[in-house]
Amino acid sequence: MSYAFPPGGLPDQSANPEGHAVFTPAYAVIPANTQRDIVTSFLPGWKGMRMWVLARPLSGFAETFSQYAVELAPNGGSDAPEVDPESQSVILVANGTLTLNIDGAKHVMGAGGYAYIPPDAVWTIWNDGDAKAEFHWVRKRYVGAEGVDLPEAFVTSDQENAPVVMPDCDGVWATTRFVEPTDLRHDMHVNIVTFQPGGRIPFAETHVMEHGLYVLQGTADYLLNKDWVPVGPGDFMWLRAFCPQACITTGNEPFRYLLYKDVNRHMPL
Template identity: 60%
Template sequence: MNPSTYYSALGGLPSQTQTLSSKAVFTTAYAVIPKTVMTDIVTSLLPHWDRTRAWILARPMTGFAETFSQYIVEILPGGGSARPEPDARVQAALFVVSGCMAVTLDGEKHELKTGSFAYVPAGSVWTISNDTGEVVRFHWVRKVFKVVDGLEAPPAIFSHEDDCAMHPMPDTDGRWATTRFIDPSDPRYDMHLNIVTFEPGGTIPFMETHVMEHGLYVLEGKAVYRLNADWVEVEAGDFMWLRAFCPQACYAGGPGRFRYLLYKDVNRHADLW
């Protein structure tokens, strides 16, 4: 397996000589937030977090994607939070793209390095800290957990990409594969966070159209992605945000691998109002 790399170069500000041309777009079906707009001036400071800033890439919006929020969080040395999550209903999925940090859950400390994944159940008592001398950056997906009567709550997960198998999609000769941090056969979980990998020439050969919402953050490489009626070229550092039933497909032309972090909501009945 090729060594994994994850895009993590954020911040700064474009020069005054740069043109305004951009692939940033927000439509009724999808949004593309390219890395070029993830500058210092769009960061947020979070309550009860020290030496930390966040790029908020997605949040629930009526009439668009409604199930999740997704942040890229940057913690300077000595920073972190003893009260990271303000809402006891909310679960968390974390994925580290650079540096190292510690998550303490119910009194047990877990060291997370680049490539580490953590799932923190709703209602957990947890803290997070950067005890190193280097900046740490990670993705944080937040979702209100949908409780099901008679179904026990899901347990926490701590793992690393290197410890998870890549599952090739059928009839693709390994050109399209998924690394799953959460067991897809376990209905206790109502969300997944996966890494999808395409080798050069790999493709989604049909227009996926489904109820799941998506956040797709490109970790490595480049490709052309079909979003609704449009083909969009994306590369490492770009974020795609898809509402339910947005048609989607992609073609990874190379020269290297194309990989992205994928959120989707799963395993629950549709809400009826």
């Protein structure tokens, strides 16, 4: 399995600047070829890091989450990575090795490693290796519910979780679910969706959940509102609530993406 990550660098002066980046009232597309060195961000309290901010709450658009792609140099990391005590996190390692410590429990994670970190956790993250490490980081402020406990932290991997095949699709569409959909402690899901070559979403999904979709592998034509957009490894899509969506895979390898959605809570009035 491969896990795409921003390419960094800078195109040479012969490159055509016209690309397929799109920002509309219903959706945005941030292609991999726009995720370059000159658009990185840095955070206080970190050593040897840089990151690409792919999503942040915007009024009237996607409002519930932020999403980063974080690069750590050797010996880079933080003993205080989260500044919002109400924020929960999901981390997916794209490349390299990370040492994650959650409430005193140490975890060494390689490519495909996945962690859920609840809002009450004390955690650190470091790259103890000799090569850079890269990870995707999704953050959401936790919304509690009366009588519902906080979720517990857990660390697993893409490789340890068998994809669940969707019904009536001949096995070409599956979802790797790291949290049971009926576990009401969780108010967000961050899954990996996989389509085998020839697979598709056979209807225009239209629903209340906001989405962040980071393409990890493969290619597809993706329906966003009324537009079909070609996407590939490293492209990021950002969908507001009720934006119609579907996809048709292209190419000869699986099409996989990291999918965020907000779930299991009343709509604020």
